[in-house]
Amino acid sequence: MTLALLRAARFEVLNQTKLTLISKEFVARARVPSMEEMHPHERWFGEWIQPKEDVPLLKLGVPATKSFADSQSLAMALNVMRNDNYLLALHPETRSISVVLHTDSGHKDIIKAILHAMRLDKELCSSHEENQPPSDSPTRIRWPSDPSLLQSRLASSRTWMHDNFPRFAAELDSMDWQSDAVFWGDSGNRVKWEREVEGDKDRQAGDAEELEPNPDKKNA
Numbered sequence: 676m677t678l679a680l681l682r683a684a685r686f687e688v689l690n691q692t693k694l695t696l697i698s699k700e701f702v703a704r705a706r707v708p709s710m711e712e713m714h715p716h717e718r719w720f721g722e723w724i725q726p727k728e729d730v731p732l733l734k735l736g737v738p739a740t741k742s743f744a745d746s747q748s749l750a751m752a753l754n755v756m757r758n759d760n761y762l763l764a765l766h767p768e769t770r771s772i773s774v775v776l777h778t779d780s781g782h783k784d785i786i787k788a789i790l791h792a793m794r795l796d797k798e799l800c801s802s803h804e805e806n807q808p809p810s811d812s813p814t815r816i817r818w819p820s821d822p823s824l825l826q827s828r829l830a831s832s833r834t835w836m837h838d839n840f841p842r843f844a845a846e847l848d849s850m851d852w853q854s855d856a857v858f859w860g861d862s863g864n865r866v867k868w869e870r871e872v873e874g875d876k877d878r879q880a881g882d883a884e885e886l887e888p889n890p891d892k893k894n895a
Contacts, residue, residue, distance in 0.1 A: 687851055690858045694786065695730055697852070698793040701839075707846035731796045732771035733789065736861030737764070742773035751826045755833055757871045760784035763792055765825055767818040772796070778865045785857045786847075787840055795832035802828065 689697075693713065700708045742764035743749040752762040752775075760780040764773040772792045776784065799818040819825070847854040 687853045688858055689786070689847075689852055689854060689856070691733075691735075691860065693852075694789050694857060694859070695733060695793070697847070698790045698843075699730055701790065701843055701846075702793045702797050705839075707843065707850050707852070709850055710852075731792065732769065733774065733792055734771065734861075735774045735785065735788075735859050736776050736864050737773040738862070738864045739775050739866050742775050747822065751822065751829065753868065755826065755830045757868065759787070759833075761788040761791075762868075763788065763795065763829065765795075765818070765829070767799075767820040767825070770796070770818055774861075776861075776865050778867045780865065782855065782857045783844075785859065786844070786854065787836060790840065790843060791833055791836040794835050795828060798828045798832050799825070 687710065696713060697707055700706065700712075739749070739762075742762075743752070748764060752764060756762050760777040761784050762775040762777075764775060766772070772795070774785075774788045774792065776788075796818075802819050802824060844854060
Protein backbone atom coordinates (compact mmCIF):
# COMPACT_ATOMS: atom_id res chain seq x y z
CA MET A 676 0.00 0.00 0.00
CA THR A 677 1.40 3.41 -0.97
CA LEU A 678 1.71 6.26 1.51
CA ALA A 679 -1.06 8.11 -0.33
CA LEU A 680 -3.44 5.17 0.04
CA LEU A 681 -2.45 4.73 3.66
CA ARG A 682 -3.22 8.36 4.35
CA ALA A 683 -6.57 8.16 2.56
CA ALA A 684 -7.54 5.00 4.39
CA ARG A 685 -6.80 6.45 7.82
CA PHE A 686 -7.94 10.01 7.34
CA GLU A 687 -11.65 9.46 7.87
CA VAL A 688 -11.20 7.93 11.30
CA LEU A 689 -11.76 10.18 14.31
CA ASN A 690 -8.66 9.95 16.46
CA GLN A 691 -7.35 12.29 19.13
CA THR A 692 -5.74 14.70 16.67
CA LYS A 693 -8.66 14.91 14.27
CA LEU A 694 -11.42 15.20 16.86
CA THR A 695 -9.52 17.95 18.68
CA LEU A 696 -8.89 19.96 15.52
CA ILE A 697 -12.38 19.42 14.08
CA SER A 698 -13.94 20.55 17.36
CA LYS A 699 -11.69 23.60 17.45
CA GLU A 700 -12.74 24.56 13.93
CA PHE A 701 -16.43 24.07 14.69
CA VAL A 702 -16.19 26.20 17.84
CA ALA A 703 -14.37 28.96 15.97
CA ARG A 704 -16.28 28.97 12.67
CA ALA A 705 -19.47 26.95 13.25
CA ARG A 706 -18.56 24.42 10.57
CA VAL A 707 -16.95 21.00 10.32
CA PRO A 708 -13.85 21.08 8.08
CA SER A 709 -13.28 18.72 5.20
CA MET A 710 -10.54 16.12 5.17
CA GLU A 711 -8.45 18.22 2.78
CA GLU A 712 -8.73 21.27 5.04
CA MET A 713 -7.25 19.29 7.92
CA HIS A 714 -3.94 18.46 6.24
CA PRO A 715 -2.09 21.73 7.10
CA HIS A 716 -2.93 21.31 10.79
CA GLU A 717 -1.64 17.75 11.14
CA ARG A 718 1.60 15.86 10.79
CA TRP A 719 2.64 12.22 10.45
CA PHE A 720 -0.48 11.03 8.63
CA GLY A 721 -2.84 12.76 11.05
CA GLU A 722 -1.39 11.21 14.20
CA TRP A 723 -0.06 14.48 15.64
CA ILE A 724 -1.14 18.10 15.84
CA GLN A 725 1.15 20.69 14.30
CA PRO A 726 3.11 22.56 17.03
CA LYS A 727 1.74 25.89 15.76
CA GLU A 728 -1.83 24.92 16.66
CA ASP A 729 -3.15 26.68 19.75
CA VAL A 730 -5.10 24.01 21.63
CA PRO A 731 -5.39 22.95 25.28
CA LEU A 732 -3.98 19.67 26.50
CA LEU A 733 -6.75 17.06 26.67
CA LYS A 734 -6.43 13.81 28.63
CA LEU A 735 -9.10 11.15 28.24
CA GLY A 736 -10.15 8.37 30.59
CA VAL A 737 -8.13 9.71 33.51
CA PRO A 738 -8.85 8.29 37.00
CA ALA A 739 -10.97 10.63 39.11
CA THR A 740 -8.40 10.57 41.90
CA LYS A 741 -5.78 11.98 39.50
CA SER A 742 -8.13 14.44 37.83
CA PHE A 743 -9.60 16.40 40.73
CA ALA A 744 -7.25 18.12 43.11
CA ASP A 745 -9.83 18.47 45.87
CA SER A 746 -13.49 18.00 46.76
CA GLN A 747 -14.32 21.52 45.59
CA SER A 748 -13.22 20.87 42.01
CA LEU A 749 -15.07 17.54 42.02
CA ALA A 750 -18.24 19.20 43.32
CA MET A 751 -17.96 21.84 40.59
CA ALA A 752 -17.92 19.19 37.87
CA LEU A 753 -20.76 17.17 39.39
CA ASN A 754 -22.91 20.27 39.90
CA VAL A 755 -22.73 20.96 36.17
CA MET A 756 -22.40 17.51 34.57
CA ARG A 757 -23.84 15.00 37.03
CA ASN A 758 -26.34 13.67 34.46
CA ASP A 759 -23.80 13.49 31.63
CA ASN A 760 -21.59 10.50 30.89
CA TYR A 761 -18.39 12.48 31.41
CA LEU A 762 -16.87 15.03 33.78
CA LEU A 763 -14.35 17.72 32.88
CA ALA A 764 -11.59 18.44 35.40
CA LEU A 765 -9.94 21.82 34.81
CA HIS A 766 -6.27 22.59 35.41
CA PRO A 767 -5.85 26.36 34.82
CA GLU A 768 -2.14 26.37 35.67
CA THR A 769 -1.36 24.13 32.68
CA ARG A 770 -4.35 24.96 30.45
CA SER A 771 -5.31 21.31 30.41
CA ILE A 772 -8.52 19.31 30.84
CA SER A 773 -8.90 15.77 32.14
CA VAL A 774 -11.96 13.90 30.89
CA VAL A 775 -13.39 11.42 33.40
CA LEU A 776 -15.69 8.92 31.69
CA HIS A 777 -18.72 7.22 33.22
CA THR A 778 -19.18 3.45 32.99
CA ASP A 779 -22.15 4.13 30.67
CA SER A 780 -20.14 6.30 28.28
CA GLY A 781 -19.83 5.54 24.57
CA HIS A 782 -18.25 7.11 21.51
CA LYS A 783 -20.86 9.89 21.31
CA ASP A 784 -20.06 10.92 24.87
CA ILE A 785 -16.38 11.21 23.98
CA ILE A 786 -17.27 13.45 21.04
CA LYS A 787 -19.49 15.56 23.30
CA ALA A 788 -16.77 15.82 25.93
CA ILE A 789 -14.14 17.04 23.45
CA LEU A 790 -16.52 19.53 21.81
CA HIS A 791 -17.45 20.78 25.30
CA ALA A 792 -13.78 21.04 26.27
CA MET A 793 -12.85 23.05 23.18
CA ARG A 794 -15.74 25.47 23.67
CA LEU A 795 -14.78 25.80 27.34
CA ASP A 796 -11.20 26.61 26.37
CA LYS A 797 -12.40 29.38 24.07
CA GLU A 798 -14.59 30.92 26.77
CA LEU A 799 -11.86 30.74 29.41
CA CYS A 800 -9.23 32.24 27.11
CA SER A 801 -11.62 35.05 26.22
CA SER A 802 -12.31 35.71 29.91
CA HIS A 803 -8.61 35.92 30.66
CA GLU A 804 -7.91 38.29 27.77
CA GLU A 805 -10.72 40.62 28.85
CA ASN A 806 -9.07 41.10 32.23
CA GLN A 807 -5.55 41.75 30.93
CA PRO A 808 -4.10 45.25 30.41
CA PRO A 809 -3.11 46.18 26.84
CA SER A 810 0.37 45.00 25.88
CA ASP A 811 2.54 45.15 22.77
CA SER A 812 4.29 41.90 23.62
CA PRO A 813 2.59 38.53 23.09
CA THR A 814 1.85 36.50 26.22
CA ARG A 815 1.13 32.83 26.71
CA ILE A 816 -2.60 32.15 26.62
CA ARG A 817 -3.85 31.28 30.09
CA TRP A 818 -7.10 30.67 31.90
CA PRO A 819 -8.50 32.55 34.89
CA SER A 820 -8.36 30.59 38.15
CA ASP A 821 -11.36 32.04 40.02
CA PRO A 822 -13.57 29.04 41.00
CA SER A 823 -16.87 30.86 40.49
CA LEU A 824 -15.84 31.97 37.00
CA LEU A 825 -14.61 28.48 36.14
CA GLN A 826 -17.95 26.95 37.14
CA SER A 827 -19.88 29.61 35.24
CA ARG A 828 -17.89 28.94 32.06
CA LEU A 829 -18.15 25.19 32.59
CA ALA A 830 -21.95 25.52 32.65
CA SER A 831 -22.27 27.98 29.76
CA SER A 832 -20.00 25.91 27.50
CA ARG A 833 -22.01 22.79 28.36
CA THR A 834 -25.20 24.58 27.31
CA TRP A 835 -23.54 25.63 24.06
CA MET A 836 -22.39 22.06 23.41
CA HIS A 837 -25.85 20.58 23.93
CA ASP A 838 -27.42 23.23 21.69
CA ASN A 839 -24.92 22.66 18.88
CA PHE A 840 -24.12 18.96 19.13
CA PRO A 841 -26.94 17.75 16.80
CA ARG A 842 -25.63 19.95 13.98
CA PHE A 843 -22.03 19.01 14.76
CA ALA A 844 -22.86 15.30 14.56
CA ALA A 845 -24.82 15.78 11.34
CA GLU A 846 -21.97 17.69 9.70
CA LEU A 847 -19.46 15.01 10.72
CA ASP A 848 -21.55 12.49 8.81
CA SER A 849 -22.10 14.78 5.83
CA MET A 850 -18.33 15.37 5.57
CA ASP A 851 -17.72 11.59 5.63
CA TRP A 852 -16.00 11.50 9.02
CA GLN A 853 -16.47 8.13 10.70
CA SER A 854 -18.21 9.20 13.88
CA ASP A 855 -19.34 5.75 14.98
CA ALA A 856 -16.04 5.20 16.79
CA VAL A 857 -13.32 7.32 18.35
CA PHE A 858 -9.73 6.09 18.54
CA TRP A 859 -8.07 7.82 21.47
CA GLY A 860 -5.15 6.46 23.47
CA ASP A 861 -6.82 6.88 26.83
CA SER A 862 -5.93 5.01 30.01
CA GLY A 863 -9.18 3.03 29.92
CA ASN A 864 -10.45 4.09 33.33
CA ARG A 865 -14.22 4.40 33.78
CA VAL A 866 -16.01 5.48 36.95
CA LYS A 867 -19.57 5.63 38.24
CA TRP A 868 -21.29 8.49 40.02
CA GLU A 869 -24.84 8.94 41.26
CA ARG A 870 -27.27 10.69 38.93
CA GLU A 871 -29.38 13.62 40.04
CA VAL A 872 -32.77 12.53 41.30
CA GLU A 873 -35.74 14.71 40.37
CA GLY A 874 -36.61 16.92 43.32
CA ASP A 875 -33.05 16.79 44.63
CA LYS A 876 -31.70 19.80 42.78
CA ASP A 877 -30.03 21.36 45.80
CA ARG A 878 -27.98 18.33 46.76
CA GLN A 879 -24.29 19.12 47.06
CA ALA A 880 -22.16 16.47 45.39
CA GLY A 881 -18.57 16.53 46.42
CA ASP A 882 -18.04 13.16 48.03
CA ALA A 883 -15.30 11.21 46.38
CA GLU A 884 -16.97 8.02 47.60
CA GLU A 885 -19.59 8.46 44.87
CA LEU A 886 -16.97 7.80 42.23
CA GLU A 887 -16.52 4.07 41.94
CA PRO A 888 -13.73 2.92 39.60
CA ASN A 889 -14.56 0.29 37.04
CA PRO A 890 -11.24 -1.09 35.75
CA ASP A 891 -13.00 -3.79 33.73
CA LYS A 892 -14.40 -1.36 31.16
CA LYS A 893 -11.41 -0.27 29.10
CA ASN A 894 -12.72 0.93 25.75
CA ALA A 895 -15.40 3.34 24.64
